[in-house]
Amino acid sequence: MIEPAPRLSSLGRPTSGWRLRLYTVIFEADTPAGRAFDLALIAIVLTSVAVVILDSVASISARFGDLFGVLEWIFTIVFTLEYIARLICVHHPLRYVRSFFGVIDLLAVLPTYVALLLPGVHSLIDVRILRLLRIFRVLKMGAYVAEFRALGLALSASQRKITVFLIFVMMVVLVTGTLMYVVEGPQHGFTSIPLGIYWAIVTMTTVGFGDVTPQTDIGRFIASLQMLLGWGILEPTTRTCHECLSEGHEPGATFCRDCGARLPPYQTSS
Numbered sequence: 001m002i003e004p005a006p007r008l009s010s011l012g013r014p015t016s017g018w019r020l021r022l023y024t025v026i027f028e029a030d031t032p033a034g035r036a037f038d039l040a041l042i043a044i045v046l047t048s049v050a051v052v053i054l055d056s057v058a059s060i061s062a063r064f065g066d067l068f069g070v071l072e073w074i075f076t077i078v079f080t081l082e083y084i085a086r087l088i089c090v091h092h093p094l095r096y097v098r099s100f101f102g103v104i105d106l107l108a109v110l111p112t113y114v115a116l117l118l119p120g121v122h123s124l125i126d127v128r129i130l131r132l133l134r135i136f137r138v139l140k141m142g143a144y145v146a147e148f149r150a151l152g153l154a155l156s157a158s159q160r161k162i163t164v165f166l167i168f169v170m171m172v173v174l175v176t177g178t179l180m181y182v183v184e185g186p187q188h189g190f191t192s193i194p195l196g197i198y199w200a201i202v203t204m205t206t207v208g209f210g211d212v213t214p215q216t217d218i219g220r221f222i223a224s225l226q227m228l229l230g231w232g233i234l235e236p237t238t239r240t241c242h243e244c245l246s247e248g249h250e251p252g253a254t255f256c257r258d259c260g261a262r263l264p265p266y267q268t269s270s
């Protein structure tokens with residue numbers, strides 16, 4: 001089971017010696033050494049992600065593939081040493097291993113070793129892009145914990161409403177997707193029910209990629225209903241509090257009835 005990002009106190013801070021000095025550099029960004037470590041880590045993370053992205057471009061990979069391979073091993077060794085250092089400088093390493101960022105750290109190095117041992121799964125190397133998530137750790141997102149908690153409470157309070165909405169949407173796209181499969185059929189691009197459901201989701205969200213389109217009059221009629229339905233149920237409310245996401249405020253209200261924050265100006269539907 002993956003645990004949330006651990007508090008530093010739960011990991012166990014060393015009391016003296018080289019482990020304390022290492023702990024201070026790695027986990028405490030309010031020191032000169034800690035800030036330098038974080039900045040260096042950000043630079044390495046961004047560079048490693050850039051290598052992953054460039055290596056995915058065939059023309060660039062063909063020209064610089066060998067260089068990218070060497071750089072990838074350098075990054076992997078650096079991240080491996082950092083991961084080991086984090087484990088040996090805390091009293092409770094297992095707590096870090098099971099934490100969210102502990103898993104991310106492991107995923108940052110594991111694909112390279114797996115690709116070396118099992119060349120057939122080389123595609124897994126793209127999991128390295130998860131290194132980008134490490135930036136959120138070194139940027140100390142703790143300053144926004146209060147706002148994240150408020151958002152979580154608002155979502156929790158609206159859980160029943162959100163659940164009912166999602167169930168309704170799932171029912172609609174399942175029915176209309178199946179109808180389109182029956183009405184249009186493989187000859188018009190609707191080769192399966194899942195593809196019909198994909199079309200229904202794209203249409204309901206008003207994205208409209210256009211890769212699959214109805215060709216019959218009945219199919220166009222169903223598509224028209226789907227578009228109107230999607231526009232109706234996905235139109236955002238104009239009286240939602242931007243702070244706590246509370247809805248249903250009166251047109252004349254100035255402040256949120258739940259958290260007291262100022263509401264956005266009331267707008268009538270055009």
